[in-house]
Amino acid sequence: MRTMSIPRLELQAAVLGTRLMDTVKREHSVAISDIVLWTDSKTVLRWIGSTHRRYKQFVGNRVAEILESTKVAQWRWVPTADNAADDATRSQCHVDLSQKSRWLGGPAFLRQPAGSWPQPEAGFKRVPDDNDEEEMPSEFSLVAANDFCISLQRFSSYSRLLRTTAWVRPRRTCWSDRHSGSDIRGLAPYIDGPGVLRAYGRVDAALCLPYSARRPIILSHKHSLTEMIVHHFHAKMKHQNVDATIAEIRTRFWITKLRRVLRKTISACNVCKLHRARAAPPIMGPLPKDRLEANGWPFKNTGLDYFGPLLVKVSRHTEKRWVALFTCLTTRAIHLELAHDLSTDSCIIAIRNFVCRRGPVHRLRSDNGKNFIGADREARRFGDVFESERIQRELSGRGIEWVFNCPVNPSEGGGWERMVQCVKKVLRYTLKEIAPRDHVLVSFLIEAENIVNGYHEVPP
Ligand SMILES: [Zn+2]
Structure with missing residues (x-):
């Protein structure tokens, strides 16, 4: 366990005394005209009496609780020698704890007129305690005033303004009341000791909160200091999350x-x-020549892509099928071939079928990017799935030039990948069964081809 400093323990005692006073007041039917609370700790008295210093949470919270039920003027200092409360903690054997002792009967001075009670040593309240480790470094000691001696406009950052202000202006600041009243109506504003306008908050009873959150400083949204403070918190919250920033600001300030x-x-x-x-999209490279050729025929320049797998039912089980998609790079017409597997043989059959029915083909392009979903669902390159040499041989035997696209050029390749999406979209509508039979799937592919090619749009 952490040990507590003596002044903190003394403050705890003052809190305990305050609570005891509350209980006695509540439970007692006797009318009480006046209450005086005694402590022999000057530190505690200074903490309670301070109106303009901020203390660490421990002290701040307890002082706030004390001031909920008592006034500063009710607190008096008792010299240690007269402090009867000390008797029980002394180990000396001569301490009198009998019926007549001051431990049970109270200190003798209490039976004298109040005028002869112990007086605080002159001036101890005014001695500034520079080494009070409970005191918070003053984070804000100013609130804007119209007669403010520093021009706020000269500062770009809140923290720099604070540093400068702390040097220039140790004296009291005061708030100008030129803010519009309607903005702070309902906040129960009041002006505290040093002249700072604070809200008597709705969460005033929440003693778990620091004083600054329960009595936030009211600032007008119109003031340039407010903008600076808001920006300070915005940067402190790393430019993120509006709501978290607002919550953070509210722990100190109430900004209209x-x-x-x-x-x-x-x-x-x-x-x-x-x-x-946002990054501007890069300027597209010029389209390849075969996409612009006007005097050719359909499928003179063709792109080849695969998609799948699709499931078909074979007798009682399902098998995977792939679709070879041939796209005319000039007209965007498509041709679909069902491929039974991802073997090179099956690929060559698909190319043959296509060339025999749509050809001749001058140039066949394939995207060699990693967009080929193989049998194992791993993204692979076209060249990794098929034996490129055998396909190359087959194609050159038919006088077809084979080009592997450079996958980093988005202006190539992308065209027929979009056709894959078109076909898939059509199949989503027409494929009612999850796994049709082979011949049914072929029929659906022909139908999809027809729809994508737009033959049905030709008027009768
Ligand atoms: Zn920002």
Whole structure:
């Protein structure tokens, strides 16, 4: 367990005293005219009495709880010698704990008139405690005022402004009340000790929250300081998540029309602008010549692609089939051949069937990118699935030039890949069964070919 510092323990005692006072007040039917709370810790008194310093959460929360039920003026200092509460913790044997002792009866001075009670040593309240380790570094000591001696316009960043302000202006700041009243109506605004306008929040009872969140500083969305603060938090949250940024800001400030200010900040933020910018698509390379040829015939220049597998029913089990898709690179007409497997033999049969029925073909292109889904569902290259040499031999025997496309050029290849999507889309509509028989699938492919080629659009 972590040990607690003595001042913190003394503060705990003050909290305990406050709670005890509350209980006695609540349970007692006697009318109580005045209550005085005593502590012998000057540190605790300074913490309770401080109106403009921020303390670490532990101290801040407990001071807030103390001030919920008591006023600063009710707290008095008792010299250690007169502090009866100490008696029980002393080990000296001469400590009197009898019926008449001050331990049970209270210190003697309490029976004297209040004027003769112990007085605080003059001036100890005003001694600034520079080494109070419970004190937070002052993160904001200013709120905009019209007579502000620093021109906010000269600062681009909130943190730089704060640093400068801390140097220039140790004296009190004050808030100008030129904000429009309607924006902060319902916030129960009040001006605290140093003149900062704060909201008496709806979550005031939530003692688990730090003081700054329960009593946030009210800022007008119209002020340039507000913009700076919002941008500071926006950058602190790494330019992400609007709602998280708003929640973070609300732990310190109540900014009117905050969401609007944040949106404005984001749209002006240079970092966000860079992220929003999309890369412009690269200029496409010129189309290959065979796609522009006007005086040829259909399928003079053809692209070959495969897709699949599709399932067919053979007797009582299902088998995989592939489709060889031939696309005319000039007219985008297609021809579909059913391939029984991914063997080179089957590929050569498909090419033969195609050439015999649609040919002659001058040039056949195949995309050698990794877009060929093989039997094992792994993306592979056309050249990895088939024996390129045998296909090459077959094609050159028919006077066909075979070209493997460079896969990085998007202006090639892409054309007939889109035809694959067209055919698949048609098949999705026509293929009612999951696994038709072979001849039914052939029939569907011919139908898909017809639809994609648009023959049905020819008027009668
Ligand atoms: Zn940004």
